Amino acid sequence: MVSTLKPQLGANPERARSHNKQLVLRAIRHVGAAGRAEIARASGLSTQAVSNIISDLLGEGLLVEQGVRSAGRGLPVQQYAIKPDGGYAFGVEVRPTAVFTALVDLVGTPIQTRRSPLRNAGKSTILDTVSAQLDICLKESRVRKGALMGAGIVMPGPFGDTGLTGTESELPGWNTGDPAEIFANALDLPVFVENDANAAAMAERMNGVARGLDDFAYLYFGQGLGLGLVQNGQILQGAFGNAGEIGHIQVLVDGHAVELESATSRLSVQAYLAGQGVSVTDMDELNSLYSTANRHLLDWLNHAAQALSSALSIIENLFDPQTVILGGAMPDDLLDHMIARTALPARSVSNRPDRTHPRLMRGTSGRMTATLGAAALVLHQAFTPTIAEAR
Amino acid sequence: MVSTLKPQLGANPERARSHNKQLVLRAIRHVGAAGRAEIARASGLSTQAVSNIISDLLGEGLLVEQGVRSAGRGLPVQQYAIKPDGGYAFGVEVRPTAVFTALVDLVGTPIQTRRSPLRNAGKSTILDTVSAQLDICLKESRVRKGALMGAGIVMPGPFGDTGLTGTESELPGWNTGDPAEIFANALDLPVFVENDANAAAMAERMNGVARGLDDFAYLYFGQGLGLGLVQNGQILQGAFGNAGEIGHIQVLVDGHAVELESATSRLSVQAYLAGQGVSVTDMDELNSLYSTANRHLLDWLNHAAQALSSALSIIENLFDPQTVILGGAMPDDLLDHMIARTALPARSVSNRPDRTHPRLMRGTSGRMTATLGAAALVLHQAFTPTIAEAR
DNA sequence: AGCGTTAACTCAACTTTCTTGAGTGTTCAA
């Protein structure tokens, strides 16, 4: 019974400065552009301290002046904003058949997105492909490697040898060794590894509908169904990094218990439609099927909405989030349809009159959601004050 | 769509010191007794800094010298330990018919526990009773009020006006205003308010089977069934403070969906037994019923274990905790029986070979669990470095 | 139009806290 204390760092001047820098960046990012006094009030620091820090950040090229704003009386505010080319993040999504990569700038704008097929799903093939993609990305975009703040990697979970192993994770060979470390060595960059749902959630928080939210859940439609949980602005990872494996829990559809994933995922709709003699292979076909109001697809959506309603009840009552976001590799229209049809449980702590957000929202969808989310992991890190958190 | 940035504090010398003090206390608490060099290594501070901080803490009466330990070569280690009477915490559990209070010292030892019936469940009656209990507690134990670090309050959730309101929370009048503020004013102390499950979880972490665990879940058998979630050493509260309301989710028993609470709670066993013509009014009766191997009770336990298995699957896959603890106002033997009978889901991220703790454990049980948990909230605060977290 | 108030920001002096490096004392092992 060895209980290891999670290492936590003490505060010294150097770490305090780094913490405060991130605090200032975060405050500026949150409002888009801000002046010194404003930031000082938000952080509990003196204006002078903020001033010094801003001057540092200007020197490092992370901030730009953003004109003055005359706000009522007093000296007009000299505003500062994040400098988009002040840094870059590399996002990687590893799937069994291909690797998706994205280069985004400091404000989250995608500079490049790429797709590269994999000859096989072997470890070294993946590492080589990712490395090659990084080089090409940097060359084409003319971004110095030094300007890269890190790489975010999205891999199918769960991580490690668990009771779900073999059922889903179609990437062999990653259960031994720490994937983050392996990628960090291969790319020579700080690396953050998450599953697709968590990454998508962070993307939504950085630049999507979850901007400014600190507590929300994200249901990600990928191959299966994943749950990204953000608590207090941080991804909830669980003790072994596998929190949010919602796909295999039992929910009720028409009074019968089914695995949530078998009722809601992309694989599930394909299987269902195939059973009805309708073959779909990609999202576009699914979308056109929906636009013709295909009865079988609508039936499936109804089932899925029922399953989601059960899941929503669980998520809301267990996490009490500000909102639950639906997104991922599923066409917008289908997501909207499901959201409209999902019954919002009355017996839920989320059923309260003083809500600021709808209980169910649609997030960004599309093929690159998770890849951009991978990059968002890096940005999130850059804007999160981290004294007291050892790495 | 006003997205308010969660206030976070910048680091300045004063706050750094306070952060570091708490870090040192936490490190010492974790191992029981420690020397300067050891703490310095754990915190990333210099020995000199730790030395200065320890000398401060000795002056404040929070630490005591604890003899020297000769550990291999070198100068023997001068060890320090938490001084039990260095501070006290007041714990309060408010129930509809009575108020329970406890005074515990800095290491968590209960000094006094009391029960005081309530004439009615009105707000002012409760406040008056609690205040009076505090005064008596202090007088009898001869603890200065100045030595009190705060009060923890356990109240039935959910907090605020939610979809579960009226079903459970039998304390009228608390849905308006912030309970923490109300108590803080009445007691003139820093106050932390939580539900019973969260408080019990913290108690378990401070001095129970969850010592040293940073990620675990606690299923609390109270009137109903509550879930306390600890993530990264912190209570997971949710956006509105109502996370962990697990009682009302649907689970499967014998293929039928039922509300978890209706299958597992103390009220549920009483109702079930009453239906079989067996009347029980308190835990002792329940216990003696169990010791006679009452068939109806065993039937109920079987049902409950099934429901718990469903719940366990959800908790494990959503949180990926180090362990799930069962505790609360239910006799030990019954808890043990349920733990033994609860099937551990195979398809779970928690089903992994490299576990350090069992998937299901029994925590402290008994009438005062939540009350002592309330006090533990205060201790937890005292041992948690909190730069960057505004109040 | 004039003038006092308000507010953002800078400058320079000061304070707090941490780190560094040299020095002391104790224990173990060769």
Next chain:
DNA sequence: TTGAACACTCAAGAAAGTTGAGTTAACGCT
């Protein structure tokens, strides 16, 4: 016996923050 290892202290120095006085610009009242 001697040297290495280790905990701890002392004194000097460095880093980062705060404070308070001073400057500048806009607003609004007379």
